[in-house]
Amino acid sequence: MTAAPAGDAGxxxxxxxxxxxxxxxxAAALRDxxxxxxxxxxxxxxxxxxxxxxxxxxxxxGSAPLDAGRALVLGRDAAGWAPDALARAVGxxxxxxxxxxxxxxxxxxxxxxxAHLGPWRGxxxxxxxxxxxxxxxxxxxxxADRWAETLSGGExxxxxxxxxxxxxxxxxxxxxxxxxxxVRHEMELFELVASLARAxxxxxxxxxxxxxxxxxxxxRLVLVAGGAVVADGxxxxxxxxxxxxxxxxxxxxxxxxxDGAPQLLPxxxxxxxxxx
Amino acid sequence: MASPRRSPSFLFHxxxxxxxxxxxxxPGRDAGGSGRGAPPVSVVDDWGRTVRLAxxxxxxxxxxxxxxxxxxALGLGGRLVGRTTWCDYPPAxxxxxxxxxxxxxxxxxVAARRPDLVLLYASEADRAALGSxxxxxxxxxxxxxxxxxxxxxxxxxxxxxxxEPAAGDSLADAFAAALAAAxxxxxxxxVRVYVDVQSDPPITVGRGSYLTEIIAAAGGRNIFDDIGGGxxxxxxxxxxxxxxxxxxxxxxxxxxxxxxxxxxxxGAVAAVRAGRVLVLDGSLYGHPSPRMPAAVRALAANLAxxxxxxxxx
Amino acid sequence: xxxxRAPFLAALGAAAVVALLAGVLVGGAHLTGxxxxxxxxxxxxxxxxxxxxxxxxxxxxxxxxxxxxxxxAGASLQALVRNPLxxxxxxxxSGGAGLGAVLAIALGLTAPWAVPLAAFxxxxxxxxxxYRLGRAAGGALDSRVLLxxxxxVGAFAGALVSGxxxxxxxxxxxxxxxxxxxxxxxxxxxxxxxxxxxxxxGLVVLAREARALDLLTLGEEPARHLGxxxxxxxxRVYAAAxxxxxxxVAASGIIGFVGLAVPHAIRMLRGQDHRxxxxxxxxxxxxxxxxADAGARTLFAPLELPVGVITALVGVPLFAVLLRRSARxxx
Numbered sequence: 052m053t054a055a056p057a058g059d060a061g062x063x064x065x066x067x068x069x070x071x072x073x074x075x076x077x078a079a080a081l082r083d084x085x086x087x088x089x090x091x092x093x094x095x096x097x098x099x100x101x102x103x104x105x106x107x108x109x110x111x112x113g114s115a116p117l118d119a120g121r122a123l124v125l126g127r128d129a130a131g132w133a134p135d136a137l138a139r140a141v142g143x144x145x146x147x148x149x150x151x152x153x154x155x156x157x158x159x160x161x162x163x164x165x166a167h168l169g170p171w172r173g174x175x176x177x178x179x180x181x182x183x184x185x186x187x188x189x190x191x192x193x194x195a196d197r198w199a200e201t202l203s204g205g206e207x208x209x210x211x212x213x214x215x216x217x218x219x220x221x222x223x224x225x226x227x228x229x230x231x232x233x234v235r236h237e238m239e240l241f242e243l244v245a246s247l248a249r250a251x252x253x254x255x256x257x258x259x260x261x262x263x264x265x266x267x268x269x270x271r272l273v274l275v276a277g278g279a280v281v282a283d284g285x286x287x288x289x290x291x292x293x294x295x296x297x298x299x300x301x302x303x304x305x306x307x308x309x310d311g312a313p314q315l316l317p318x319x320x321x322x323x324x325x326x327x
Numbered sequence: 328m329a330s331p332r333r334s335p336s337f338l339f340h341x342x343x344x345x346x347x348x349x350x351x352x353x354p355g356r357d358a359g360g361s362g363r364g365a366p367p368v369s370v371v372d373d374w375g376r377t378v379r380l381a382x383x384x385x386x387x388x389x390x391x392x393x394x395x396x397x398x399x400a401l402g403l404g405g406r407l408v409g410r411t412t413w414c415d416y417p418p419a420x421x422x423x424x425x426x427x428x429x430x431x432x433x434x435x436x437v438a439a440r441r442p443d444l445v446l447l448y449a450s451e452a453d454r455a456a457l458g459s460x461x462x463x464x465x466x467x468x469x470x471x472x473x474x475x476x477x478x479x480x481x482x483x484x485x486x487x488x489x490x491e492p493a494a495g496d497s498l499a500d501a502f503a504a505a506l507a508a509a510x511x512x513x514x515x516x517x518v519r520v521y522v523d524v525q526s527d528p529p530i531t532v533g534r535g536s537y538l539t540e541i542i543a544a545a546g547g548r549n550i551f552d553d554i555g556g557g558x559x560x561x562x563x564x565x566x567x568x569x570x571x572x573x574x575x576x577x578x579x580x581x582x583x584x585x586x587x588x589x590x591x592x593x594g595a596v597a598a599v600r601a602g603r604v605l606v607l608d609g610s611l612y613g614h615p616s617p618r619m620p621a622a623v624r625a626l627a628a629n630l631a632x633x634x635x636x637x638x639x640x
Numbered sequence: 641x642x643x644x645r646a647p648f649l650a651a652l653g654a655a656a657v658v659a660l661l662a663g664v665l666v667g668g669a670h671l672t673g674x675x676x677x678x679x680x681x682x683x684x685x686x687x688x689x690x691x692x693x694x695x696x697x698x699x700x701x702x703x704x705x706x707x708x709x710x711x712x713a714g715a716s717l718q719a720l721v722r723n724p725l726x727x728x729x730x731x732x733x734s735g736g737a738g739l740g741a742v743l744a745i746a747l748g749l750t751a752p753w754a755v756p757l758a759a760f761x762x763x764x765x766x767x768x769x770x771y772r773l774g775r776a777a778g779g780a781l782d783s784r785v786l787l788x789x790x791x792x793v794g795a796f797a798g799a800l801v802s803g804x805x806x807x808x809x810x811x812x813x814x815x816x817x818x819x820x821x822x823x824x825x826x827x828x829x830x831x832x833x834x835x836x837x838x839x840x841x842g843l844v845v846l847a848r849e850a851r852a853l854d855l856l857t858l859g860e861e862p863a864r865h866l867g868x869x870x871x872x873x874x875x876r877v878y879a880a881a882x883x884x885x886x887x888x889v890a891a892s893g894i895i896g897f898v899g900l901a902v903p904h905a906i907r908m909l910r911g912q913d914h915r916x917x918x919x920x921x922x923x924x925x926x927x928x929x930x931x932a933d934a935g936a937r938t939l940f941a942p943l944e945l946p947v948g949v950i951t952a953l954v955g956v957p958l959f960a961v962l963l964r965r966s967a968r969x970x971x
Contacts, residue, residue: 114864138867145865151722151857152912162855166867170848218866374750412943427668427943431818434825435668436941438691451745452815454755455826462828463690530810558810 061126062087063222063254064141069110069120080106082278083120090221093248093255095265098275099299104258105146107275108226111256112141125221138166142215144208144225150199156210157195160186163217182217188251189213189243205236212243222254223247229261237261241268266290267312274298287313370484373449373471380466383490384444388437390429391448393472393614394485395420398446400617401486401494409440416610434459444488446470473557475540478502478615498617505620510544511627517548518630521571521598524558526590529566532558537615538575544619545627547573567595572634574598577609603633643909652923659927662934663700664692668941694828701832703824703933703947704926706888707898709839711925712918713881713888714899715906716846719853719914720877721783727900728885731790731878735797736766737889742801742816746808755819756890762797763886769793771878781874783860821946822893824933835891842887843922845880849873850914857912897951898925901959908963928955 065087072079081103088094096104109115110122113129122129125140132140142163150159163185164178174182186192189209199207208228215223225244229237245268248255259265265272266286274282274289276298282289290313295303302318365382372378388409389395395414398407404419411429414420426436431452437445437460445460447453449471460467468488470481479499486495520542524530532538533554542549550569551561574587574596593599611622643651665676669691678684679692713728721730740762744755770793774786801820805813827835852873855863864870885899902925906917932950939945 112865134864134869135867138865141865143865145861148859148862150859151719152724152907154857154912158911158913159858162858162866165851165855168851170851214866427941430814431823431825431944433668433937433941433944435691435695435937437668438687438695439669441687450811450815451748451750451755452811452818454750455823458828459695459826463687463694524810556809560806 062089062123063125064088064111064224064256065121065123066107066111067121067123069107069122070118071106071110071115072118079118079278081110084110084275084278084280085120086273086280086283088222088254088256090254091248091252092271093245093269094257094271094273095262095269096256096258096273096275097260097262097265098281102275103278104275105226106278108224108256108258112143112224113137135166135169138218138220140220141222141224142218142220144211144215144223144228146226146230148211154199155195156191156197156199156202157182157186159199159210160191160214160217163214166218181219185213185216188216188247190239203236204231205233205239208232208236208240209243212240216247220253222256225255225257227258227260229259229264237264241265244268262290263314266314267308267310287311290315365490368488368490370468370487372468372484373477373481374469376467376469378466378468378488380444380488384442384466384488386440386442387444387446387489388426388440388442389414389446390426390432390437390453391446391470391472391614392416392429392610393616394446394448394470394481395423396614396616396618397472397478397482397485401482401489401491401498403485403489403491403494406489408442409437416616432456434463438463438465444468446485448472472615473535474537475506475544475615475619478617478619482617502617502619506544506623509620509623509627511546513543514546517543517546518634519550519570519572520547520630521550521566521569521574521596523574523576523587526587526593528560529563530558530560531566538577538612541612541619541623541626542575542630544623545630547626547630563592563595567597571596571598572603573630574604576604576606577613578606579609581606581608605629605633642911645910648910648920652920652927655927656923659930659934660700660704663703663930664696666934666938667691667696668937668944698827698829698832699824699933700930701829702827702835702891703930705832705835705839706824706892706895706926707902707929708922708926709843709884709888710895710899710929711902711921712843712846713885714925715903715914715917715921716849716853716877716881717899718903719857719912720874720881721787722857722859723783723787724904725900726787727896728881728888729794729894729896729899731786731882732766732770732792732794732797733763733790733882733885734889734894735794735801736762736764736769737886738762738801738820738894739797739804740765741819741893742804745812745816745819746804748812760886760890763882763889766793766797767879767882767886780871781878783874786878818946819893822895822948823944823946824892824929825944827891831891835887838887839884842880842884845876846884846918847915849877849880850918853877853914854912893946893948895929895948895951897948897955898929901955902928904959 067085069081069084070079071081084107096107098104106115110117111129113122113132124132124137160182161174164174164181189212191209191213194202194206202210229240232240241264244255244257247253257265269286271284272286272289273280281298282294290305292303292305295315304316304318306314306316308314367379367381368383369377369379385406386408387398387406389398389407390411392414395410396416398404399417399419407423409426410420410423412425412427413429424440426440427433429448430450434456442465445465445467447457447467447469449469457467457469468484471477472481479502482498483495486492522532522538524532531551532549533556534552535555535557539549539552550571587593587599587604611618665673671688675684675688676692679689710728717728717730718724718726737759740758741755744758770786770789773789774781805816852868855866855868856873860870903917903921906920906924910916910920932954933947936945936947936950
């Protein structure tokens with residue numbers, strides 16, 4: 052029941068020198084951005100507000116048309132994918148989701164199978180198995196008959212991850228998945244995503260404000276600022292104090308944990324004077 | 328991005344529906360009648376439809392007060408097996424079974440009376456009923472009995488369908504003669520009349536209404552006979568400005584005086600202030616009837632009496 | 641509050657049977673059950689047979705079809721605009737149809753199919769106008785703009801209707817009001833067959849989009865990520881639901897409440913899987929309208945109430961009861 056077949060050559064998701072300029076905007080939202088995510092990797096996109104992180108994500112999925120460059124999913128142009136085929140390849144957990152009508156957890160997760168079913172076929176044995184596996188993997192099996200609106204933020208988030216897993220994708224993309232979660236739920240979610248990449252061979256891509264968590268779980272970080280990719284590599288290389296202070300326009304120190312993971316520590320600016 | 332075109336079957340749908348609706352309007356053919364050895368009868372009704380009965384009609388349902396009164400006036404009241412709730416003249420009509428509304432009638436209630444002829448009022452709201460009655464094979468004659476001149480034609484029509492054409496002719500002739508006798512020549516200064524159909528907001532009648540005719544025959548003049556149709560809304564200001572001599576109100580209870588002067592703004596109309604308000608029996612004045620000559624005489628007398636306070640014509 | 645599938649299907653079937661029986665057994669002619677059964681079997685007096693076969697049966701068939709179509713259209717539009725308060729007329733359609741019909745009546749068009757056709761044309765004009773207005777930049781349908789456009793266009797058409805009625809002959813006004821209030825009389829088998837044939841493609845389109853409608857209720861972005869072609873689904877559902885409603889209105893005037901309440905009742909009882917919601921709404925909507933029409937014909941016999949009065953009078957309290965029970969029953 053794993054998601055990625057063995058021996059997959061090449062990145063699952065890739066942006067190649069992508070440029071996007073919104074009409075009427077002074078500067079480009081994305082400038083000549085390139086990065087890739089391969090199966091088995093967990094990559095985090097980090098950077099300040101408005102840097103272009105979500106734009107990069109949308110470009111990657113073919114939701115935002117490119118003014119230059121290419122966006123590739125499994126080696127093919129993102130814009131060329133039919134919606135249902137794309138859903139079979141990439142599972143996306145977006146920032147916000149509010150169902151208009153009440154829905155139970157198991158109904159929600161089953162919707163992940165629709166891309167496989169088309170308009171007419173009912174759910175078969177393999178579909179039910181995929182749903183069961185996804186819910187077990189995301190640890191929401193016990194919540195199956197609960198109404199979505201009664202779940203906590205963390206539980207709903209995991210349900211949405213389960214739904215994405217039910218799609219049996221090769222890549223998993225998450226946009227700010229932990230923005231409203233507490234410590235425990237955030238750590239659990241990152242653990243889940245990292246293990247999905249390592250154990251199940253998915254190509255995992257997250258956008259997050261929580262650089263410290265991303266630094267501990269991701270294999271690589273892509274630092275985006277002003278629409279450009281400023282750094283791309285293992286967290287220890289990317290998280291450099293001077294670079295971070297320049298990008299975030301705030302004095303930042305970098306500490307190292309026992310396991311070697313770098314952690315960003317913003318410094319307090321004194322009331323008068325200070326670094327600048 | 329793909330251009331947002333409508334689903335291509337939309338045009339097909341519309342053409343299909345138009346075609347289907349055209350087929351659905353297959354005109355009904357009337358048949359039936361009691362067939363007692365009498366010859367078949369055929370007339371053209373007021374909607375241009377040819378009505379053919381196998382024999383004279385003996386079970387008639389009348390769906391308008393005007394046609395109910397007409398049937399009785401022709402001496403055929405015994406053949407009526409159904410009337411509307413609103414048919415109250417002559418008093419004998421009350422003994423005829425009530426089938427409900429005349430406008431948009433209950434087709435089943437009509438059919439339950441097993442009529443061999445239905446007299447339907449010529450209103451657009453009755454189109455559906457016409458279709459339904461035709462579909463179940465009940466002959467229908469549509470009568471537009473709105474004006475005095477319709478009476479002679481429709482009397483002959485109904486009489487022919489009942490196999491008594493002579494009754495129709497004699498009624499029509501007698502009516503014409505009586506009306507001519509009762510009609511006064513147009514006076515130099517006709518009594519100016521305002522007809523109050525509804526007080527708030529004000530609605531009156533126009534050229535196309537029977538009331539305008541009867542007022543003219545009685546030596547008066549509807550101050551709004553420049554309105555083309557049968558009725559229409561007017562402003563109170565216009566009424567006050569045209570300054571009628573008399574205000575006429577239709578009611579079923581002629582003893583109760585309508586308190587028009589209590590309505591906001593009606594005090595601006597001189598006739599209302601002076602109490603020159605005439606209440607007319609709706610049953611007699613509301614639709615063309617063989618009683619018209621008598622009604623004209625009564626109205627002429629009333630108009631003269633009420634407007635005398637103003638210095639007369 | 642939710643029912644399991646077998647009892648639910650049984651209840652639905654029972655409702656349909658009761659409705660069909662009621663529709664055939666009641667009417668202004670006061671036929672006995674035996675007479676009706678005989679007529680159905682082809683025996684009995686020709687007059688009775690004509691009443692049953694030419695008046696009651698087409699009326700029941702029309703009622704079931706119109707009720708079913710309105711409920712399905714309502715369910716689809718509720719998912720499309722992600723708003724539980726949507727009904728088939730929310731997108732301005734009733735205004736356009738009413739305007740067409742009232743214009744035809746005011747102009748004195750007398751052919752038997754003139755008014756339904758004018759109503760249909762009025763609906764088409766509204767559908768087109770609202771569609772154009774509902775397009776945000778880029779050409780995709782924006783649900784909130786669509787809703788607003790529908791309200792505005794409907795209000796505009798309604799104002800025109802009021803104006804025309806105010807200036808009309810009282811006979812025409814009466815005629816127009818009766819049409820607007822809706823009614824199932826006056827349509828024969830040919831009309832029923834035409835409506836049925838016309839409705840099938842629209843219903844098939846909606847059935848095909850049922851899965852996509854499930855996804856759409858989560859939101860447009862999630863739906864897209866789960867594999868729905870959102871822009872295409874919105875166009876198709878809008879077109880199919882609108883055209884179905886336009887045809888129903890052309891046949892029977894503006895009958896309210898069915899398209900709003902019936903889908904909700906099904907959702908409360910079975911959830912919002914549209915592959916089940918749409919057909920179940922059709923059956924319940926049809927049964928509901930047939931029952932309401934039977935009531936409209938008999939409560940004040942021989943006078944007939946407009947069926948829309950019954951659907952509201954009965955539907956609103958029923959709906960309130962369902963709402964309260966489900967609110968208590970939710971975990």
